[in-house]
Amino acid sequence: xxxxxxxxxxxxxxxxxxxxxxxxxxxxxxxxxxxxxxxxxxxxxxxxxxxxxxxxxxxxxxxxxxxxxxxxxxxxxxxxxxxxxxxxxxxxxxxxxxxxxxxxxxxxxxxxxxxxxxxxxxxxxxxxxxxxxxxxxxxxxxxxxxxxxxxxxxxxxxxxxxxxxxxxxxxxxxxxxxxxxxxxxxx
Amino acid sequence: xxxxxxxxxxxxxxxxxxxxxxxxxxxxxxxxxxxxxxxxxxxxxxxxxxxxxxxxxxxxxxxxxxxxxxxxxxxxxxxxxxxxxxxxxxxxxxxxxxxxxxxxxxxxxxxxxxxxxxxxxxxxxxxxxxxxxxxxxxxxxxxxxxxxxxxxxxxxxxxxxxxxxxxxxxxxxxxxxxxxxxxxxxx
Amino acid sequence: xxxxxxxxxxxxxxxxxxxxxxxxxxxxxxxxxxxxxxxxxxxxxxxxxxxxxxxxxxxxxxxxxxxxxxxxxxxxxxxxxxxxxxxxxxxxxxxxxxxxxxxxxxxxxxxxxxxxxxxxxxxxxxxxxxxxxxxxxxxxxxxxxxxxxxxxxxxxxxxxxxxxxxxxxxxxxxxxxxxxxxxxxxx
Amino acid sequence: xxxxxxxxxxxxxxxxxxxxxxxxxxxxxxxxxxxxxxxxxxxxxxxxxxxxxxxxxxxxxxxxxxxxxxxxxxxxxxxxxxxxxxxxxxxxxxxxxxxxxxxxxxxxxxxxxxxxxxxxxxxxxxxxxxxxxxxxxxxxxxxxxxxxxxxxxxxxxxxxxxxxxxxxxxxxxxxxxxxxxxxxxxx
Numbered sequence: 252x253x254x255x256x257x258x259x260x261x262x263x264x265x266x267x268x269x270x271x272x273x274x275x276x277x278x279x280x281x282x283x284x285x286x287x288x289x290x291x292x293x294x295x296x297x298x299x300x301x302x303x304x305x306x307x308x309x310x311x312x313x314x315x316x317x318x319x320x321x322x323x324x325x326x327x328x329x330x331x332x333x334x335x336x337x338x339x340x341x342x343x344x345x346x347x348x349x350x351x352x353x354x355x356x357x358x359x360x361x362x363x364x365x366x367x368x369x370x371x372x373x374x375x376x377x378x379x380x381x382x383x384x385x386x387x388x389x390x391x392x393x394x395x396x397x398x399x400x401x402x403x404x405x406x407x408x409x410x411x412x413x414x415x416x417x418x419x420x421x422x423x424x425x426x427x428x429x430x431x432x433x434x435x436x437x438x
Numbered sequence: 439x440x441x442x443x444x445x446x447x448x449x450x451x452x453x454x455x456x457x458x459x460x461x462x463x464x465x466x467x468x469x470x471x472x473x474x475x476x477x478x479x480x481x482x483x484x485x486x487x488x489x490x491x492x493x494x495x496x497x498x499x500x501x502x503x504x505x506x507x508x509x510x511x512x513x514x515x516x517x518x519x520x521x522x523x524x525x526x527x528x529x530x531x532x533x534x535x536x537x538x539x540x541x542x543x544x545x546x547x548x549x550x551x552x553x554x555x556x557x558x559x560x561x562x563x564x565x566x567x568x569x570x571x572x573x574x575x576x577x578x579x580x581x582x583x584x585x586x587x588x589x590x591x592x593x594x595x596x597x598x599x600x601x602x603x604x605x606x607x608x609x610x611x612x613x614x615x616x617x618x619x620x621x622x623x624x625x
Numbered sequence: 626x627x628x629x630x631x632x633x634x635x636x637x638x639x640x641x642x643x644x645x646x647x648x649x650x651x652x653x654x655x656x657x658x659x660x661x662x663x664x665x666x667x668x669x670x671x672x673x674x675x676x677x678x679x680x681x682x683x684x685x686x687x688x689x690x691x692x693x694x695x696x697x698x699x700x701x702x703x704x705x706x707x708x709x710x711x712x713x714x715x716x717x718x719x720x721x722x723x724x725x726x727x728x729x730x731x732x733x734x735x736x737x738x739x740x741x742x743x744x745x746x747x748x749x750x751x752x753x754x755x756x757x758x759x760x761x762x763x764x765x766x767x768x769x770x771x772x773x774x775x776x777x778x779x780x781x782x783x784x785x786x787x788x789x790x791x792x793x794x795x796x797x798x799x800x801x802x803x804x805x806x807x808x809x810x811x812x
Numbered sequence: 813x814x815x816x817x818x819x820x821x822x823x824x825x826x827x828x829x830x831x832x833x834x835x836x837x838x839x840x841x842x843x844x845x846x847x848x849x850x851x852x853x854x855x856x857x858x859x860x861x862x863x864x865x866x867x868x869x870x871x872x873x874x875x876x877x878x879x880x881x882x883x884x885x886x887x888x889x890x891x892x893x894x895x896x897x898x899x900x901x902x903x904x905x906x907x908x909x910x911x912x913x914x915x916x917x918x919x920x921x922x923x924x925x926x927x928x929x930x931x932x933x934x935x936x937x938x939x940x941x942x943x944x945x946x947x948x949x950x951x952x953x954x955x956x957x958x959x960x961x962x963x964x965x966x967x968x969x970x971x972x973x974x975x976x977x978x979x980x981x982x983x984x985x986x987x988x989x990x991x992x993x994x995x996x997x998x999x
Contacts, residue, residue, distance in 0.1 A: 262482040286481075292473075292524045293517065295449040330480065332575040333520055336527030337479045343523045377948050377958065378575050380941045381568035384758075387938050388519040388565050397938065399977075416960075419980055564761050564771065567754045571945075574751050584751065586790075603773075606793055636856040660853075666898045667891065668847075669823040704854065706949040707894055710904045711853045714897030752949050755942035762893040762939050 252321040252364075252431040254280040257313075259327030259338030261286045266411035267370040270403050271326040273421040274368065278428055281320060283313055285337045293343040310344050314356075322364050322428065323395070325386065329371030329402075333382045342389060361394030366424065370417070372406035399424065439508040439551075439618040441467040444500075446514030446525030448473045453598035454557040457590050458513040460608040461555065465615055468507060470500055472524045480530040497531050501543075509551050509615065510582070512573065516558030516589075520569040529576060548581030553611065557604075559593035586611065626695040626738075626805040628654040631687075633701030633712030635660045640785035641744040644777050645700040647795040648742065652802055655694060657687055659711045667717040684718050688730075696738050696802065697769070699760065703745030703776075707756040716763060735768030740798065744791075746780035773798065813882040813925075813992040815841040818874075820888030820899030822847045827972035828931040831964050832887040834982040835929065839989055842881060844874055846898045854904040871905050875917075883925050883989065884956070886947065890932030890963075894943045903950060922955030927985065931978070933967035960985065 254275060260267050288309040305311075317323060327334040334342075348356040367386050371379055379402045390397040401424065403417030411417060441462060447454050475496040492498075504510060514521040521529075535543040554573050556566055566589045577584040588611065590604030598604060628649060634641050662683040679685075691697060701708040708716075722730040741760050743753055753776045764771040775798065777791030785791060815836060821828050849870040866872075878884060888895040895903075909917040928947050930940055940963045951958040962985065964978030972978060 260482070261480055265482065286479075292522070292527075293448055294473075295447070295452070295515070328482070330530045331526070331532065331579075332572045333526065335479070336523055336530045339518070339520065339526045340479075340523030343517045345518070373575075373579065376960070377944070380945060381571040381575070383938070384568040384941060385519045385572075388560075388568070392518075392560065399937070416981065416984055419984060420977065423977055423980060563773070564757070567758060570751070571754060586750070603794065603797055606797060607790065610790055610793060634856070635854055639856065660855075666847075666896070666901075667822055669821070669826065669889070702856070704904045705900070705906070705953075706946045707900065709853070710897055710901030713892070713894065713900045714853075717891045717897045719892065747949075747953065755945040755949070758942040759893045759946075762934075762942070766892075766934065 253319070254278060254322040254324055254428060255317055255320040256280055256282045256324045256326055257317075257338070257341070258282060258284045258286070259325070259335040259341075260284075261335065261337070262328075262408075264408075265328060265370075266403065266405035266409065267326050267328045267368060269409065270370055270401065270411050270417055270421055271324065271368045273418065274401070274424040275324070275428060276425055278425075281316060283316060285335075285341055288313060290337065290341050290344065292340045293346055295346070310341070310347075313341070314348060317363075318359055320363070322366065322431065324366045324368060326368040329369045329375055329379050329382060332371075332373075332378050333385065334369070345393065357394055363395050364398045365390050365395045366398050367400040368403070368421075369400070370403040370405050370411055372404065375402045375404050399427075440506070441465060441509040441511055441615060442504055442507040443467055443469045443511045443513055444504075444525065444528070445469060445471045445473070446512070446522040446528075447471075448522065448524070449515075449595075451595075452515060452557075453590065453592035453596065454513050454515045454555060456596065457557055457588065457598050457601075457604055457608055458511065458555045460605065461588070461611040462511070462615060463612055465612075468503060470503060472522075472528055475500060477524065477528050477531065479527045480533055482533070497528070497534075500528070501535060505546055507550070509553065509618065511553045511555060513555040516556045516562055516566050516569060519558075519560075519565050520572060521556070532580065544581055550582050551585045552577050552582045553585050554587040555590070555608075556587070557590040557592050557598055559591065562589045562591050586614075627693070628652060628696040628698060628802060629691055629694040630654055630656045630698045630700055631691075631712070631715070632656060632658045632660070633699070633709040633715075634658075635709065635711065636702075636782075638782075639702060639744075640777065640779035640783070641700050641702045641742060643783065644744055644775065644785050644788075644791055644795055645698065645742045647792065648775070648798040649698070649802060650799055652799075655690060657690060659687075659709075659715055662687060664711065664715050664718065666714045667720055669720070684715070684721075687715070688722060691737075692733055694737070696740065696805065698740045698742060700742040703743045703749055703753050703756060706745075706747075706752050707759060708743070719767065731768055737769050738772045739764050739769045740772050741774040742777070742795075743774070744777040744779050744785055746778065749776045749778050773801075814880070815839060815883040815885060815989060816878055816881040817841055817843045817885045817887055818878075818899065818902070819843060819845045819847070820886070820896040820902075821845075822896065822898070823889075823969075825969075826889060826931075827964065827966035827970065828887050828889045828929060830970065831931055831962065831972050831975075831978055831982055832885065832929045834979065835962070835985040836885070836989060837986055839986075842877060844877060846874075846896075846902055849874060851898065851902050851905065853901045854907055856907070871902070871908075874902070875909060878924075879920055881924070883927065883992065885927045885929065887929040890930045890936055890940050890943060893932075893934075893939050894946065895930070906954065918955055924956050925959045926951050926956045927959050928961040929964070929982075930961070931964040931966050931972055933965065936963045936965050960988075
């Protein structure tokens with residue numbers, strides 16, 4: 252099983268990235284930094300006769316990359332108590348995939364496994380919980396098992412290394428992801 | 439007291455708009471349809487020496503409009519169990535305002551009153567609650583009193599008119615907003 | 626369809642009761658005031674060979690009353706941000722019913738409809754939401770449709786009458802419950 | 813600094829207890845098993861002239877024990893998506909302490925530190941979150957810093973030992989609590 256990380260941050264080498272990279276250390280993963288791609292907001296055309304049209308951006312390409320992997324790691328700084336706007340815009344576009352693919356998108360996604368890593372500065376272990384609940388609703392709707400999440404606390408650049416609990420949790424996640432890879436190699 | 443509506447929807451005359459307009463019927467309000475403006479995602483430059491730069495979009499203009507009013511009504515369809523990505527991007531940019539204005543943004547916002555109207559198709563009264571909790575954290579941080587919210591249920595265009603509870607709640611909100619205007623006129 | 630109210634309050638004629646009675650005005654309902662009954666806390670004997678034993682209290686009798694009705698209205702003051710301890714103890718005992726009845730309890734409960742009315746003094750519309758989410762998980766587990774809830778704000782005795790939104794919501798619930806009764810009579 | 817554990821479980825040596833004891837291994841702690849005490853439900857007499865009366869149970873004695881310690885560890889199995897009814901009844905009684913002590917209860921509690929350990933069988937990392945949010949509201953109201961929580965997953969007796977994340981988290985909490993004790997000894 253292979254892993255793709257969807258990064259929602261807007262800063263190079265941010266706390267979320269530092270923490271997330273600990274969880275995939277030594278693994279062969281693909282990384283999508285949403286900030287480096289053009290993903291336009293959804294236009295709600297679900298109810299039009301024409302349906303959605305090609306929006307001339309990188310959305311479909313990113314979805315294609317996701318389809319090559321079995322584990323999706325959503326890694327986002329907690330901006331204003333939820334995922335970043337660019338990650339939200341990306342997820343909003345799933346409505347288009349749902350409509351266009353006639354169920355295939357949902358079917359394919361439901362075979363994967365999802366993890367969330369979120370780092371915030373303002374009591375993320377409490378004030379980040381609605382974000383976790385939101386992701387849970389998202390994953391339930393699409394049918395992806397929500398395998399786990401890590402909430403880390405950090406504000407200034409690099410500060411995440413002092414969050415011992417988050418660092419340990421990243422270590423455990425690494426073991427878990429390594430376990431998946433190992434099983435695969437055996438088969 | 440005057441009201442500004444920040445619309446997060448991406449469809450003309452959507453259910454959220456229909457419901458929200460019932461709550462401001464006959465009042466003199468300003469409307470910002472975020473979909474018609476260019477608001478770029480935040481770039482997290484809080485920790486750089488240079489700070490934020492002018493992003494050449496409509497963000498600052500929208501903030502200026504907000505500053506002219508006392509009541510802000512955040513009206514968003516519930517996309518994937520929270521506010522739309524374009525509304526999230528707009529709010530993410532508040533980090534820039536916070537940093538640039540040296541406290542003025544927070545001070546001005548804290549004198550206003552905030553309401554949220556959200557319409558969704560998948561059990562909004564339950565699955566929309568994390569969104570309400572997110573808005574609550576947002577408003578608490580910025581210091582705006584969270585005066586109330588309405589969650590409506592609708593999926594197909596126009597369907598919101600059948601949500602009696604939401605319609606009644608919009609009527610009560612209208613009375614409340616009228617009360618504010620009235621008080622103002624008296625003074 | 627007939628309605629039973631499970632009252633979790635500990636004060637006569639409290640705000641929760643005033644609000645709830647508005648929602649059933651003129652209807653033929655049964656009322657269980659938990660404070661007037663003896664319901665012992667659960668003892669977790671799910672994993673013992675003997676299982677649960679008769680605890681010599683009123684629990685089973687209350688469950689029998691519930692089984693005579695189709696609509697269950699859980700009406701509780703919000704104590705410390707959730708249902709009262711006596712209501713929680715009552716619900717905890719459902720584990721016993723689940724184990725003892727071999728699925729019958731779940732089957733019978735799943736045919737009913739549940740409503741929640743909660744009144745609290747400290748921002749119930751926000752801080753009461755975890756309670757609503759708890760009830761939602763409870764109802765999902767047992768399979769009862771969660772038809773709706775009302776959160777009211779009041780502190781001093783009788784104060785609930787000033788919560789216009791809650792009063793209106795109670796009026797709408799009354800219409801809804803009357804609708805059920807009417808349908809029944811027609812059949 | 814010394815620690816008191818308030819146990820809300822109703823089974824000897826339950827999963828919550830096993831996990832919690834890992835977090836205090838070797839420390840000198842006091843344990844209150846609520847199931848072994850008589851704590852009557854609150855009667856809401858806040859608004860009566862007489863106020864609360866002596867309920868002839870163990871509540872006041874338990875509060876006295878708590879007052880001797882600086883760290884309070886609330887350890888409860890997750891029954892029906894929240895703390896057990898006996899723990900809720902105990903907390904409900906705080907309303908009495910608040911009223912009777914004229915602010916002393918709040919003042920004393922606000923000098924302590926609170927932790928929560930909850931173990932459940934049905935997706936506790938998601939469905940236990942409203943309980944965490946509820947505890948957060950409780951602690952905020954009373955003014956106790958909410959220092960951390962552990963959610964563990966287990967159903968059958970002893971099963972918690974297989975929840976690696978919870979076991980690790982208990983180890984980290986032990987380090988944290990040991991740190992407190994050490995600091996104290998140094999002073």
